[in-house]
Amino acid sequence: MASPPGYKPSLPESPDAKLKIYFLPNLLTAGNLFCGFVALTKIVEADVDKTNFYHQITIALGFILLACIFDLFDGRVARMGGVESPFGREFDSLADLISFGAAPAFLVHRVVLRDVFPKHPELGWFIASIYLICGAFRLARFNCLAAAGGGGSKEFLGFPIPSAAGLVSSLTLLIIQLNENDRTLGKGKYLLAIVLLFLSAMMVSTVKYPSFKSLGLRSTTTIAKAIIAALFLGFVLVLRDKILYYVLPALFTVYLIYGFIRPRISGRMRREIEEEDEENGATTSAE
Secondary structure, eight states: OOOOOOOOOOOOOOHHHHHHHHHHHHHHHHHHHHHHHHHHHHHHOOOOTSTTTTHHHHHHHHHHHHHHHHHHHHHHHHHHTTOOOOHHHHHHHHHIIIIIIIHHHHHIIIIIIISSSSSHHHHHHHHHHHHHHHHHHHHHHHHHHHIIIITOOOOOESOOOHHHHHHHHHHHHHHHHHTTTTOGGGGGGHHHHHHHHHHHHHTTOOOOOETTTTTTOOOOOOOOHHHHHHHHHEEEEHHHHHHHHHHHHHHHHHHHHHHHHHHOOOOOHHHHHTTTOOGGOOOOOOO
């Protein structure tokens, strides 16, 4: 059968035509993954019998917290440039599972849980694995909701895994600092095991948390808020050696608690806290 005049057969699209890999956002995600790998390496290299054990663990904690910074900016850079892509979302989740799932779980077991359950080490591994599995479920659910059209929401469904890792890491850092000052937590070590289990449940919960995606270079604020933020940042920088170990877990804890009190405050106060514009204050879907 003859083809009609002007007919051009459609050629199958190559995989590269649909796959969009944007350089800068994925470079930041790669930085996140690199920090997670280095953290795992430092944890493995740390020898409990050596005097530099806590120093090695502290370096690992620093890389986990640095991965949080990379994760904070990769998605924000992609959104500001309008270059969000399915590849970036999947790559980010894989990096998050290493940096904020495997690394914190392994670290807490090595530093805390091995002492909490000295006669039954398998309990420590089990608790750490629960955190890792729930983190993987949290990331998988996020990707499914994003693929279904919920990727632009200003809310997270469940506690974000980077925040969970930040809370675990900062609490562990505080424990190390207290031990280095010749103080002991005693039964307080059981607290971190409980926190790890609680965060595991919160990651797969239906509690909604603000994503603060509306904050960017074009975000506006009041003079009072700008001054308070500048003073707080300066205060932390000046007294970082004394208060930074307490400020970090406090910030992550406030964010954790905010998810519970958020539905109970007025919409106006919520918009002021989350820096949302009036016309964009309502959200319809959750990540």
